[in-house]
Amino acid sequence: MYEIERRVLVPLPLLFGIDLSITNEIVLLWVAALATFLLLAFACRRRGLLARGPFQNLFEALIEFVEREVVGEGIGKSGAAWAPFLLAVFFFVLSCNLMGLVPLPSFFKPVTSDLSVTAALAGMVFILTVVLNVWTHGAGGFLRKFLPAGLPVWIGLLIMPIEVLSWLVRPISLAIRLFANMLVGHHLIFIFIGMEALSAWYLKSLPYVGAVLMSAFELFVCFIQAFVFVMLTGIYIKDAVEAH
Amino acid sequence: MISPEGLAWLGAGLSVGLAALGTGIGIGLVAGKSVEAAARQPEAGAMVQRLMILAIAFIEALCLYALLIAIMLVGKGKAATAEKSAPAPPAAETR
Secondary structure (H helix, E strand, O other), X not given: OHHHHOOEXXXXXXXXXXXXXXXXXXXXXXXXXXXXXXXXXXHOOOOOOOOOHHHHHXXXXXXXXXXXXXXXXXXXXXXXXXXXXXXXXXXXXXXXXXXXXXXXXXXXXXXXXXXXXXXXXXXXXHHHHHHHHHHHHHHXXXXXXXXXXXXXXXXXXXXXXXXXXXHHHHHHHHHHHHHHHHHHHHHHXXXXXXXXXXXXXXXXXXXXXXXXXXHHHHHHHHHHHHHHHHHHHHHHHHHHHOOO | OXXXXXXXXXXXXXXXXXXXXXXXXXXHHHHHHHHHHHHHOHHHHHHHXXXXXXXXXXXXXXXXXXXXXXXXXXXXXXXXXXXXXXXXXXXXOOX
C-alpha cells in the first residue's frame, strides 16, 4: 500500500543528504496551497453586503463558521488579529485532507497522511506558541508558567518536569491526531476494496458499498479534523497571549 | 515457537482492542452528557456541540496512538520474520 502511493516524479540529486526529488505528495502539496489561495481569492472578490452566487455563499458560510467557533469563542476580542492566519491554516489543512477523496489512488492521497506534513504544521504552531509566550511574558515568565503558584519550592521542582512534558505533548498530539485520522481513513477504503477479492460471488458488490460509505465518513472526518486542528491552534494561541 | 510475525499481530490486535475499550466508554460518557445538557437548555446547544466535538477529538486521539503502535508492530513483525528465515550475518566481536 505504501509503495503505490508515493511515486517519485522528478528525481533530483541529494542536497546535504536530503532527498529533494519531487514526489506525488509534493505536487499535491503545491496543488493544495494553490487551491487555497486561488479559491479564497476568487470567492472574496466581490465586495457587497450580500453574497452573490452559490460559490461565494459556500465560502462565506465556511469562513463565518470558523470565525464564530474558533476566533469568537476561542480567542475572544484580543484574538481578532489572528483570524486571517487561522482561516489560512483551516483552508490549507482542509484542502490537503480532501486530496485523498479523488479516486485515483496511484496519484492522489491525503497529503496530511504523511507524518512529515503534519509534523511540519504542528512544529509551526509550536514555534508560534513559544515565541508568543516569550514575547508576552518574557523568558522568565514563560518558565514560571510551569510552576504552580502557592506551593513549596521542592514540590514545584518535582512537578515542573511533568508540566513541561504535558506542554511538549501538545504539538506532538496535534501532529499525530491529524496524521493517524487521515492515514487510517484512507487505508480503510483500501481494506474494503481488498475484501472484494476474498468474498464469494454473491457478496462481491458489498465491499464497494462499504467503500462508498467509508468515503462519505471520510469526507466528514476531513472537515472535523481540520476544524479541530484550527480550534486547538486558537486555544494554544489564546493560552500564550493572555496576560494574567 | 510462535513466529515473531504472529506475536506482532497478536500484540497489535490486543493494543487496539484494549484502547478502543477505554475510548468507547469515554466518548459514550461525553456524548451522553452533552446530549443531556443540550436537551436541558436548548439555548446552549451550539456551545455544547462545539465543546463535545473538541472533547471527542481529544479522546479519539488516544485510540489512534494505539492504532499507530499496532501498525508499527505489524511492520516490525514482518521484518523480523523475514530476518529470521534468512541466514543471519555473523555477529561482530566485542573487544
